[in-house]
Amino acid sequence: xxxxxxxxxxxxxxxxxxxxxxxxxxxxxxxxxxxxxxxxxxxxxxxxxxxxxxxxxxxxxxxxxxxxxxxxxxxxxxxxxxxxxxxxxxxxxxxxxxxxxxxxxxxxxxxxxxxxxxxxxxxxxxxxxxxxxxxxxxxxxxxxxxxxxxxxxxxxxxxxxxxxxxxxxxxxxxxxxxxxxxxxxxxxxxxxxxxxxxxxxxxxxxxxx
Numbered sequence: 001x002x003x004x005x006x007x008x009x010x011x012x013x014x015x016x017x018x019x020x021x022x023x024x025x026x027x028x029x030x031x032x033x034x035x036x037x038x039x040x041x042x043x044x045x046x047x048x049x050x051x052x053x054x055x056x057x058x059x060x061x062x063x064x065x066x067x068x069x070x071x072x073x074x075x076x077x078x079x080x081x082x083x084x085x086x087x088x089x090x091x092x093x094x095x096x097x098x099x100x101x102x103x104x105x106x107x108x109x110x111x112x113x114x115x116x117x118x119x120x121x122x123x124x125x126x127x128x129x130x131x132x133x134x135x136x137x138x139x140x141x142x143x144x145x146x147x148x149x150x151x152x153x154x155x156x157x158x159x160x161x162x163x164x165x166x167x168x169x170x171x172x173x174x175x176x177x178x179x180x181x182x183x184x185x186x187x188x189x190x191x192x193x194x195x196x197x198x199x200x201x202x203x204x205x206x207x208x209x
Contacts, residue, residue, distance in 0.1 A: 006107055016100075018044030019129045019189035029209040037137025037203030040196060043130040043181070047103025049096040050089070051110065052120040060117055067106070067113040068096070078160045078173060087160045087173065095183075097130070129189060131182040131196070137203035138180050142172065145199055150174075166195045 020042050053060040061072045070086045072094065073079045078087035087095045098106045107121050133141065142150045148163040149155065150172070160173040168191065171183035184192050197205060 006104070006111065016045045018042055019186040020044070020193055023190075023193055025207050026209045028207040031207075033204055035204070036135065036206045038133055038135045038141055038196075038200040039206045039208055040200075041132045041134070041208040043132055045100040046083075046125070046130060047096075047098040047100055047106065048123070048125045048128055049098070049103055049107060049110075050120075050122045050124055051086075051094045051096055052092050053114065053117060055092060057117070060114065060119065063113040063117065064110070067109040076161055077158050078175075079158075080175070085175075087171075089162075100125075126186065128183060128185050131184060131192065132175075132179065133182065133196075134176075134179045135203075136178060137200070138178060141196070141199050141203065142180065145195070146172065148172065166192065166199075168192070 021044075025040075025042055051064070053064075055061065055072055064070065064072055064086075068081075068084065068086065070079050070081055070084070073086055073088045075088055075091075078085050080086075083097075083099045085097045087097075089095050096106070096110075103123055103125055107123065110119075110121055139150055142148075146163055146165045148161060155161075155172075155174055157174050157176060160171060162169065162171045165172070165182070168188055170185075170188075170192070173181040173183060175181055182192065
């Protein structure tokens with residue numbers, strides 16, 4: 001087993017706060033008109049782990065599958081099983097998102113399955129969050145916010161890319177026909193929240209808790 005210094009970063013006796021807790025999304029949930037074009041939900045306090053290793057090594061790919069039950073995704077794609085997803089970030093780098101509170105256990109499983117290999121697992125949960133956008137007008141919202149081509153032929157379900165968005169940067173993940181996720185840095189949460197409110201005003205925006 002690896003001798004890496006792994007420790008529980010989520011104290012059981014301290015309640016976590018999402019990066020948008022001050023925005024009062026729970027208070028906004030369910031309000032506003034019906035039949036809106038965009039519905040927003042923060043998928044907060046999930047576990048985010050950055051995994052690095054040799055994708056060409058069958059032992060590495062096999063160890064990841066043993067620990068997670070997921071195949072390593074190829075370039076610009078993600079794979080998912082329930083609330084767990086694995087996304088390609090680079091030739092030797094992936095982002096693993098797991099249910100909140102399970103990241104310590106999952107990291108242990110990865111290190112055990114990949115023992116003896118040249119790998120890296122870093123918990124980055126506190127530095128980023130996911131915003132889920134759902135609805136018939138999300139693609140149009142993305143078109144006005146980013147220069148990246150989100151046409152269905154270029155951006156099918158299962159694709160994920162890092163790109164410029166609202167003069168900043170984030171990762172766009174296409175997880176369902178009318179469902180997208182924005183992976184954003186915690187320090188930019190306010191900026192993107194304000195941008196999304198403005199950009200979706202013509203379509204109508206609803207918030208889900």
